Amino acid sequence: MEVCYQLPVLPLDRPVPKHVLSRRGAISFSSSSSLFGAPDPRQLSQRRGAISYDSSDQTALYIRMLGACVVFKQLFARDVRVRSQVGFEPERRSSHPYLCIDFRTLHTRLSCGALSADSGTEKRVHRLLSFQRYLHSSRLLRGIPQQIPLHILDEDYSGQARCMLEKVGNWNFDIFLFDKLTNGNSLISLTLHLLNQYGLVDLFQLDMVRLWRFLVLVQEDYHNDNPYHNSVHAADVTQAMYCYLQEPMLSKSLTSYDILLGILAAATHDLDHPGVNQPFLIKTDHYLARLYRNTSVLENHHWKSAVGLLRETGLFSHLPAEDSLNMERDLGSLILATDISRQNDYLSRFRTHLDQDSLCLANGSHRHFVLQMALKCADICNPCRPWELSKQWSEKVTEEFFQQGDIERKHKLEVSPLCDRETNTICNIQIGFMxxxxxxxxGEWARFSDTRLSQTMLGHMGLNKASWGGLQQEQTAVSEEAELSTADPDAGESRSKEIPQGSRES
Structure with missing residues (x-):
């Protein structure tokens, strides 16, 4: 059910009221408040990603203003819509003390000063940005002039991005460079390109305006202040998923429905990830943990967030209701498979199929299971990338772990095993994960699809593991030498005198 009203458009040259610039560009009003008056604070609903919920009324009306990304400004400028929530139990917060932790503002270096009251009069920005991009563009709002006209820069960069998309199936595709060339819109650009390349837009008669809007909302609902679980990670997983879909075992068997499902699942598999893991949500009695009863908490939330955006944009509203519901259910099945705590269950089932040679890709359920395994591989394929890319991802995911550990220590919680920066290093975490x-x-995926790509991935992983092992040995040697010199300062000096000059120079 969608309720639409014609609302007055805000002039671009007038500052947006502070209540409009709510977190992630979303405003929610309860049904009992006036649509055009000031909302009653007691009736304000709250929104987590794609699922809106109200503290008193499950069927409340919601208003959301979308500031479009640069490449979509003509489609989405001044777009205001009113919708009602359909189909999900509302996610309700409680008054638990740990719920005051705001996962979206953990990284003060990004948020500090972006919307401060004393920042002075904001200068008009000549590009329409989403709220996520608006935060990152705070330097523009402080009036720092651009040396190069932005439209020239955009044309130059978009041309290079198009050239990169011609090689989107290469395993060494640099998603970090692509994200820069698309001005931070890698997920939107990549997903749309793949849907067009497979002809899925025409085949499923997808409305382009709804598709654009859906992809913009998906990208916005990733927390780009997360070091790892952000829209660039989603774009990277989507690109890896495309590489797997191109493998002979899959390309000869998958239907267009399977391909559409695989691409959408990859793009949305970590939607609205808070930057902390499931055990953290459980031990802090977070409302999401209680809502999903401590079972695949994050994955359930990613799935429901994705379905919420599908319904909000009406992307599949032209399909029969049964087909749309089946797609939502199958999308959830894929996203839930990325739960790392169920890794052994899926791996054992996969290994049994391979041992018995019982996988029949003419069977729909078997194809879906293979899609689940492909998405699992795409989700954790960072160790299989070339060293330059793999190292960056390893540093990002470790930093996210350590930030969670810092939060746990700050609030006097037990620090999670991999999240203590005082006892762990990036080297031992990565070696253990591999x-x-x-x-x-x-290894099992290579048994299933013994191709050049599979061997390349295994080769990269072996080299990367050896590289982390070498770095770990260097760090151990340095730390031992530091401890020795601290314990006996004269020992280090005497040892250096014993080393021949030629050896020291080499």
Whole structure:
């Protein structure tokens, strides 16, 4: 059910009221408040990603203003819509003390000063940005002039981005460079390109305006202040998923429905990720943990957030209701498979199929299971990328772990095993992850699809593991030498005197 009203358009040259610039560009009003008056604070609903919920009324009306990204400004400028929530139990917060932790503002270096009251009069920005991009463009709002006209820069960069998309199937595709060339819109650009390349837009008669809007909302609902679980990670997983869909075992068997489902699942698989893991949500009695009863908490939330955006934009509203519901259900099945705590269950089932040679890709359920395994591989394929890319991802995911550990220590919680920066290093975390998680999964995937790509991934993972091992040995040697010199300062000096000059220079 969608309720639409014609609302007055805000002039572009007038500052947007502070109540409009709510977090992530979303405003929600309860049904009992006036649409055009000031909302009653007691009736304000709250929104987490794509799921809006109200503290008193499940069927309340919601208003959301969307500031479009640069490439979509003509489609989405001054777009205001009113909708009602349909189909989900509302996610309700409680008054638990740990719920005051705001996961969206953990990284003060990004948010500090972006919307401060004393920042002075904001200068008009000549590009329409989403709220997420608006935060990152705070320097523009402080009036720092641009040396190069933005439209020239955009044309130059978009041309290079198009050239990169011609090689989107290469395993060494640099998603970080592509994100820069698309002005931070890598997920939108990549997903749309793949849907067009497969002819899915025409085949499923997708409305382009609704598709654009859906992709913009998906990208916005990733927290780009997360070091790892952000829209660039989603774009990277989508690109990896495309590489797997091109493998002979899959390309000869998958239907257009399977391909559409795989691409959408990859793009939305971590939607609205808060930057902390499931055990953290459970031990802090977070409302999401209670809503999903401590079972696949994040994955359930990613799925429901994705379905919420599908319904909000009406992307599949032209399909029969049964087909649309089936697609939502199958999308959830894929996203839920990325729960790392269920890794062994899926791996054992996959290994049994391969041992018995019982996979029949003419069977719909078997194809869906293979899609689940492909998405699992795409989700954790970072150790299998070339070293330059893999190292960046490893540093980002480790930093996200350590930030969670910092929060746990600050609030006097037990620090999670991999999240303590005082006892862990990026080297031992990555070596352990490759040994116990990545190698078993990609070893079985290579049995299923023994291709050049599979061997390349295994080769990269072996080299990357050796590289982390070498760095770990260097760090150990340096730390031991530091401890020795601290314990006996004269020992280090005497040792250096014993080393020949030629050896020291080499």
């Amino acid at each position: 040994t116990y998680v990545a190698e078993p999964l990609f």
